[in-house]
Amino acid sequence: MSGGVAGRRVGMIVPSGNILAEDQVRAMMPAEIGLHVTRLKLKGSSAAELDAMIADLPKAADLLADARVDLIAFNCTAVSTRSRDADRTITDEIARTTGIAAVTTAEALLAGLAVLGARSIVLVTPYIASVVDAEAAYFRDHGLDVVDAVGAGIDSNWDMAQARPERWRELLLAHRSARADAYVLSCTAIRTHEIIGALEHEVGRPVLTSNQAIAWHATRKTGSSARLAGFGRLLAEY
Template identity: 25%
Template structure:
C-alpha cells in the first residue's frame, strides 16, 4: 500500500486561501490521486491511500476491507478534511446497509466525515433528477447483479445494461476512452427513455465519454470517478460546481 500527496495546481483555492487536503481511498495499490482531480478541481489539494485491490470480485473486495479503516486512519493523520472511498463496487457489493456501515467505519476510524463512491453515484443521480438509468459498467456478471440490486434499493430503475466483463483492476485502467464512450452509447441505445446514463467503475477514464454522450443524447451522464470527486469536494465544504464540466457539475450535492 502507498500514500501519495498530489496538490492540484498548488494548495490555493479560488479565494487564495490555503485549502485542507481531501482524502481519497483508492483501490489500486499504488495510491495515486486520480488524474481527473487535477483537471476538474485545480484549486484543491488531494491525498490518496491505496487499498491493494487486484480483482473486482466479492472475494477480492473481502480481502481489502480491513485496509479501508486502516487507510482512513492514516489519511486523517495526514491532515485531510474528509475521507472518500473511491471504489464503487467495493462499497455496493454487499448492499445498501453495508455501504452505510462502511461510511460509519471510515468516520469512526478517521474522526472525519466519510462517504463512498456508491453514495456519490446515488446522490449524483438524484441531483440531476434521474431515476430511469441506462447503465454501463466494467464488471462481470455477479458484480453487475449486485449493482442492479443496490440501485433498486435506492429507488433507481435500470432500463438497460452494457458491460465490459473485466476482472482485474489493472485491466480496467487500460480501457481506451473511445471504448468507454462506445459502452455508454450501447447502454443508451438499448434503453427506452432513460433519464440518464450511469457509467459505473471508478477505474474507468470517463471525462471524454461524458462530453461526447451528453452532446449526442441530451441526457446527463453520471460516472463513478467524476461523481466521487464531486461528492468528496462537496463533503469537504467546497462548492462542487464547475461550469466547464458536464451536467452533474452544474448541480449542488443534495442535502438528505
C-alpha cells in the same frame, strides 16, 4: 473557478491496482482543495477480493487522518455497492476510526442522480456479471429504476485501464434507452472523464461517472460551491 474553500483537504482511498482515479479526480476538483491518496489491496473483481479490500480500512483511514484531512472519500464503486448498506458500513467504520466524515463512490452517485432529478438509469460498466448484478441491485434498493445494466466482462483494474475511452462511449451508445433519465458509467478504473460532455450531447441526458461523482460530492462536502466546465452537467451546474 470560484467558491472554493482554501486550505481544505480531501483524503481518498483507492484500489491498489487503480492507475487512473487520482488524475481524473484531481482534474475534476478545484485546485484550492488538496487531494491526498492512499490505497487498499484490490486488483481483481472476485467476491473474495472485493470483500477483502475493506479488511485494512481502519489502517488506511488512519493514515489519511495523519494528514489532517477534512473528509475521507472511499473511491471504489464495486465495493461500495456490494450490498444495500455497504456504503454506510464503510463510512461508519472510517468515522469511528478517525472521527472524520467520510463518503463513498456509491453515495456520491446517488447524490448526483438525486440533484439531477434522475429516477431511471442505464448502468454501463467494465465489470464481470456478478459485479454488474450487485451494483444494479444496489441502485434498485435505493429507489432507482435500472432500465438496463451491462458489463464488458473485464476482471482486473489494470485491464480496465487499458481500454480506450471510445470503448465506453460505444458501449453506452449501444444501450441507449428512451426510458433513461441519466446514464451511469460506473467504475473508478476506466478512462471516462474526457468523454462525459460529448456523450451528454449525443444522448441528450446527464452522464455520471464514478470519478466525476466523487469529485463533485467531495467538493460540495468541503463547503465549496465551485463549478467546473468540461466534465458534464453535474460539475458544471450543481
